[in-house]
Structure formats: structure tokens, C-alpha cells
Amino acid sequence: MAEKYATRVAYGEALAEYGSKENVVVLDADLACCTMSANFRDKYPDRFFNIGIAEGNMMSIAAGIATTGKNVFASSFAMFAAGRAWEQVRNSIGYPHLNVKVVGTHSGISVGEDGATHQALEDIAIMRAIPGMLVVSPSDAIETKAAVKALMDYEGPAYLRVGRIPADIINDTPDYKFELFKGYQMREGNDITILATGLMVQESLKASDLLKEQGIHARVIDIHTIKPLDEEIILKAAKETGCIVTVEEHNIMGGLGGAVAELLSEKYPTPLVRIGMKDEFGKSGKPEELFKKFGLNADNIVTQVKKALELKK
Known part of the structure; x- marks a missing residue:
């Protein structure tokens, strides 16, 4: 790294x-x-x-x-x-x-x-x-x-x-390619999809590794362009994995989670769990402590992914 x-x-x-x-x-x-x-x-x-x-x-x-x-x-x-x-x-x-x-x-x-x-x-x-x-x-x-x-x-x-x-630097790979308007798939997986943006992509990758150890294969997609959304990659993931989790360092209202909810509700209704700030202000503290307090870390992503999987049943 x-x-x-x-x-x-x-x-x-x-x-x-x-x-x-x-x-x-x-x-x-x-x-x-x-x-x-x-x-x-x-x-x-x-x-x-x-x-x-x-x-x-x-x-x-x-x-x-x-x-x-x-x-x-x-x-x-x-x-x-x-x-x-x-x-x-x-x-x-x-x-x-x-x-x-x-x-x-x-x-x-x-x-x-x-x-x-x-x-x-x-x-x-x-x-x-x-x-x-x-x-x-x-x-x-x-x-x-x-x-x-x-x-x-x-x-x-x-x-x-x-x-x-x-x-963390997470895109230092030979096959990395940035395109405006296009999401970038970083992990394969057909059990569930994690859509993340900003610093939460690195936490989602850590969560994916932890989930894999437990036999859960999570697809991780970096949604760097939030507007306009890459509808193709998101709808494909929804159809292939049957469940979506969004992760953002932002209020879940109106951010990535809101944008994905709008898309899925209109074009392919799919179980969705949004991880982010839940209609609340932040606090003063060290970033890693705040990530833990508000659930913006790998451990909580793992927990929420397991809850989301229950929605598929």
C-alpha cells in the first residue's frame, strides 16, 4: 500500500x-x-x-x-x-x-x-x-x-x-481507468453490491475483505460521478446481486444513497441499505473516532451488509 x-x-x-x-x-x-x-x-x-x-x-x-x-x-x-x-x-x-x-x-x-x-x-x-x-x-x-x-x-x-x-491510495493498479459518468468496479462479487463514494470506497474495500473471510462475496463499485449516475453499472449490479448497500461520508438524504434509491425505485426495485450520516450533524473529534461513532467504517459496513442480505430472503 x-x-x-x-x-x-x-x-x-x-x-x-x-x-x-x-x-x-x-x-x-x-x-x-x-x-x-x-x-x-x-x-x-x-x-x-x-x-x-x-x-x-x-x-x-x-x-x-x-x-x-x-x-x-x-x-x-x-x-x-x-x-x-x-x-x-x-x-x-x-x-x-x-x-x-x-x-x-x-x-x-x-x-x-x-x-x-x-x-x-x-x-x-x-x-x-x-x-x-x-x-x-x-x-x-x-x-x-x-x-x-x-x-x-x-x-x-x-x-x-x-x-x-x-x-489510502487504492487505485494504483495497471488496469485502473477513470471516466467521467462511469462507475468503476473494484471487487467481484455476486452476493451483494456495495456502492461507495469518496473516502468510503477504501472502507468498503476493507469491509469486502472481511466479508470474504466469512464466505460473503461483495461486489464493490466506486461511484465517483454521483451526478449523472452510471445507471448501467448500478442496474446491472442490482439484477445480478439482488441487494445494494450505499456508503457515503454525507447525509443519506439527497446524497449517493438518495440518488441510488431514486434510480432503483423507478427502474428496478431492489433491497437497499444506506450507510451515511442519518439526518444529523457531526461532532468535533479525530476523524477515525468520528467514523467509528457514526458507523462510517469497515466494521459497521460488514454489519449492515449482513442485515441487507436478510432483505433478500
């Missing part, structure tokens, strides 16, 4: 690595050293702008710049980029369908000691509610860099969700 690597760090490195195109412009709200967009600032200072602690204004400026043909990346903590500036994202970026990539770092309860006010658990839901908004939540540093590279070529508004803490 490679060294742990925060997805926000990978985001900053990817900006600098792939940002040589003259149409790429990066904005930040006085948090460049935390969002890691400082990497781009140091390499391309003429195309970087620090807007200050004024996230709504930053999104409006991003929209204006985008009307000149630029591909704009606007970064801040997820609570501020998706939360505080939501109205500007909706009306100034989403409504005119402008080429702005809103990047929310420090998402989920893994923000840890910063506590509930800074733990964005609603950002996927509110961003996927904006018509035409692409929503991407990569699972590790490798996938984050691939996502940034893809977004450099994607025309239209998008939300990229990355995290604060160092995470």
Missing part, C-alpha cells in the same frame, strides 16, 4: 500539473494554502486570483470570467463553496450553464476537530439539485488527479468534492 495522500493535496498538484492551458483560471477565497490551489498560484500567478473571504463574490467573479471563454476553478472549503455561496452558484453559474468548476475541499466529518459547523454533509445533495451540475467525488489521490484532468476538458458547471485528511 502506498503512503496515505489527501485528495485536496492531489487536487492542488493536479491544478499545477494540468493547468498549463491558457484558458484555465483559478480563484480562491483566502484559503489557497489549505485547498492547495497555492500550487497553481506559485506556478501561474497571472491566472490566479485570491478573492478574499467572500465566497459568494468569488462565484460571481468566476461566472464573469467564464463568459470570456475561460475554464475557471473556484476553490474553498466545501461548507463555504457549496453552502455559503450556493445562491451564486445556482443563479450565476448553474442557470447560464457556465464553465466553472466549484471545488469543495475539507468535506464530510473527516474535517475532524473543526466540528459540525465546518463538516459539510449536505453539499452533494444541494449541488446535485442544481440543473445541469456535474457532481464528482473521487476516492483517492490518483482518482482526484484523473478527475481534475478530465474536468480541464469538460465544458460546463461541475462540483468536485475532496477531503482534508490523508487517505
Whole structure:
């Protein structure tokens, strides 16, 4: 296993690595050293702008710049980029369908000691509610860099969700391939399917290994693109395994679990168990302690998978 690597760090490195195109412009709200967009600032200072602690204004400026043909990346903590500036994202970026990539770092309860006010658990839901908004939540540093590279070529508004803490590298395999709009199957299995996004993909892989020791073969699929969903891979899994478990570092209402529930209820009703934050705020604490408290760890995924299997009977 490679060294742990925060997805926000990978985001900053990817900006600098792939940002040589003259149409790429990066904005930040006085948090460049935390969002890691400082990497781009140091390499391309003429195309970087620090807007200050004024996230709504930053999104409006991003929209204006985008009307000149630029591909704009606007970064801040997820609570501020998706939360505080939501109205500007909706009306100034989403409504005119402008080429702005809103990047929310420090998402989920893994923000840890910063506590509930800074733990964005609603950002996927509110961003996927904006018509035409692409929503991407990569699972590790490798996938984050691939996502940034893809977004450099994607025309239209998008939300990229990355995290604060160092995470396992899980996509360092020769056959790994990132495609926007496509889920990525990481484990074979026909007993049940685990659909996970973001940091919860690594916990789902650990859970899959534990389940295999008990004779349960769980298919694990990384859903990095939450909107639009890869309906084909999800419906195929539902038909072949007969049961779905979703795992996300987000409120189960409106996030990955909600999106999957909408799809299955309309096109192939299937037993479904959603693992995530259950209509509650987070707490201040170490990320690993919070994962355990709120059931966002491999042990609880194993427990919930066994409960989900009972629904097949």
C-alpha cells in the first residue's frame, strides 16, 4: 500500500500539473494554502486570483470570467463553496450553464476537530439539485488527479468534492481507468453490491475483505460521478446481486444513497441499505473516532451488509 495522500493535496498538484492551458483560471477565497490551489498560484500567478473571504463574490467573479471563454476553478472549503455561496452558484453559474468548476475541499466529518459547523454533509445533495451540475467525488489521490484532468476538458458547471485528511491510495493498479459518468468496479462479487463514494470506497474495500473471510462475496463499485449516475453499472449490479448497500461520508438524504434509491425505485426495485450520516450533524473529534461513532467504517459496513442480505430472503 502506498503512503496515505489527501485528495485536496492531489487536487492542488493536479491544478499545477494540468493547468498549463491558457484558458484555465483559478480563484480562491483566502484559503489557497489549505485547498492547495497555492500550487497553481506559485506556478501561474497571472491566472490566479485570491478573492478574499467572500465566497459568494468569488462565484460571481468566476461566472464573469467564464463568459470570456475561460475554464475557471473556484476553490474553498466545501461548507463555504457549496453552502455559503450556493445562491451564486445556482443563479450565476448553474442557470447560464457556465464553465466553472466549484471545488469543495475539507468535506464530510473527516474535517475532524473543526466540528459540525465546518463538516459539510449536505453539499452533494444541494449541488446535485442544481440543473445541469456535474457532481464528482473521487476516492483517492490518483482518482482526484484523473478527475481534475478530465474536468480541464469538460465544458460546463461541475462540483468536485475532496477531503482534508490523508487517505489510502487504492487505485494504483495497471488496469485502473477513470471516466467521467462511469462507475468503476473494484471487487467481484455476486452476493451483494456495495456502492461507495469518496473516502468510503477504501472502507468498503476493507469491509469486502472481511466479508470474504466469512464466505460473503461483495461486489464493490466506486461511484465517483454521483451526478449523472452510471445507471448501467448500478442496474446491472442490482439484477445480478439482488441487494445494494450505499456508503457515503454525507447525509443519506439527497446524497449517493438518495440518488441510488431514486434510480432503483423507478427502474428496478431492489433491497437497499444506506450507510451515511442519518439526518444529523457531526461532532468535533479525530476523524477515525468520528467514523467509528457514526458507523462510517469497515466494521459497521460488514454489519449492515449482513442485515441487507436478510432483505433478500
